[in-house]
Amino acid sequence: MNIPLRRVALVCGALLFSLLANITYLQTLGVRRFGADPRDQRALLARFAHPRGDILTYDGRTIVRSRPSRRGPYEYRRVYTNGEMYAPVTGHIALHQATGVEQAENGVLSGDDPKVRMRRLINDGDAGGADVRLTIRERVQWAAYQGLRSTGRPGAAVAVDPATGAILALASYPSYDPGAYSTLNADRLVRVDQRLSHDPSRPLLNRALERSYPPGSAFTVVTAAAALASGEYTPVSRVVAPGRLPLPGGSRHLSNPGGRPCGDGTVALSRAFRGSCDTAFAGLGLHLGQDALRAQAEAFGFGADDLAVPLRAVPSTFPAGLDRAGTALTATGRHLVRATPLMVAMLSAAVANEGVLMRPYLVQDVRLPDGSIINRADASPYRVTLAAPDARQLAAMMAAVTRPGGAGEAIAIPGVEVAAGSAPAALPGVEPAAAGSLRDQAVLTAFAPADVPEVAVGVVLEQAPPDDPSAAAIARAILQAALS
Structure with a gap:
């Protein structure tokens, strides 16, 4: 046994x-x-068993909240106020996915963050999430979104506080209603996602952060900064500005609007900037060389892949291995250089803050329902783009752009001095082979007031000529909303 x-x-x-x-x-x-x-289904049941924290604007208006679902196994669902206007910021949370701030701040919104969980359990035993207050100003966001919407063209607009990096507005058009994703019916959710994902206007694309564009004449801020930083140029230095500039390596030419020279063909750098003289900046690019342009662009953040606000932004890029013709075109913002609308705003923000570019951010603070703050944003420098004396000279050149006779006169605001990047009066004559993949779009960068800057903006309109007045109108409306 x-x-x-x-x-x-x-x-x-x-x-x-x-x-x-x-x-x-x-x-x-x-x-x-x-x-x-x-x-x-346990994770989903747990996700929607408690109310998530609210998302609020800087002004304190609640734009996202949780409400009882009153049906099905899930107890709460998300409700979005003015969803299309705020969608590029808030994103959405659905049964199996999350985007935008809903994703980036999921830990604190859901209450899973250890700091939130501990404080809530100690204070009231509630397992719900904490509230997230954004840096977005309601008036500024409204001006940005409504301005884009009124044009009927795809585009994006961003407004930044130059002194802190706080993002005051971040709008993209076309947009979508995040509330469509808050359905708790799986079959209906699939239909919503398929409809929006296959929409040719791409409403789910956050154009402010996820798409880059040829920056056009806005890039002359970088070229002018490189010229001033080289020590070879001052605002009064004379630069060659013919009506038609031969491009090296062939028979191609770059022409100013109408083929006219700027001045008598040789003008001060400040005047070339004020009048958006493309041949002058192409010649500057040839003289400075691609390495100097690239170094200056990288000082502004081109090529960096570490930018998160906390939503990640695709890198703005400066091309490698340029020939001399490509260098000339790139100096005017053409050829293969690309910038996100956020970067377009950052160009002005850096100049406005005497050369110090602050790290942009979207979340101001995180607080519990009792008002206690557990996380608060701290303004921090992101990059030093150029020396303060050079930045002040460049700011003065940008302020002259919006004065009577300047290329950016349309952005001017009565009683407020506005500084802007060089803005073209019309599309310059560039042969297709020289233009590369240039597409029509209007791009503007500006800040105000010029003497004590409070806001910097970047506006991009797709399918629009560079001199489209709608871009200037949007930038002006955003500046006015931020300053009122």
């Missing part, structure tokens, strides 16, 4: 050991695999 009992005991021991090993595996290494299984 001892031998059979011993064998049975060994088999039972082996089975018990296998059972314990399997349980250990399931609770440790296998938990992620089972948690990702779409048939597992």
